[in-house]
Amino acid sequence: MSSDEEILKRRYREFLDLLPLTTAIAGLPVSEGTRSFTTEQMEARAQVIANAFKLARQVAREAIKS
Numbered sequence: 672m673s674s675d676e677e678i679l680k681r682r683y684r685e686f687l688d689l690l691p692l693t694t695a696i697a698g699l700p701v702s703e704g705t706r707s708f709t710t711e712q713m714e715a716r717a718q719v720i721a722n723a724f725k726l727a728r729q730v731a732r733e734a735i736k737s
Contacts, residue, residue: 689727689728692730696726697719697720699716699719
């Protein structure tokens with residue numbers, strides 16, 4: 672297995688491990704029944720998730736250090 676594949680697997684595992692914390696930090700509501708989100712809403716939600724993931728990763732690293 673190449674080094675790039677190992678790094679990708681490690682990052683994917685980190686993302687999955689932090690997903691519950693990420694979604695809690697993001698605090699986004701779920702879709703209402705059959706109503707779908709618009710493209711703009713999905714893009715905005717994706718940005719919120721990305722920012723929440725960065726914060727979750729930072730919180731986890733600080734917790735491990737202390």
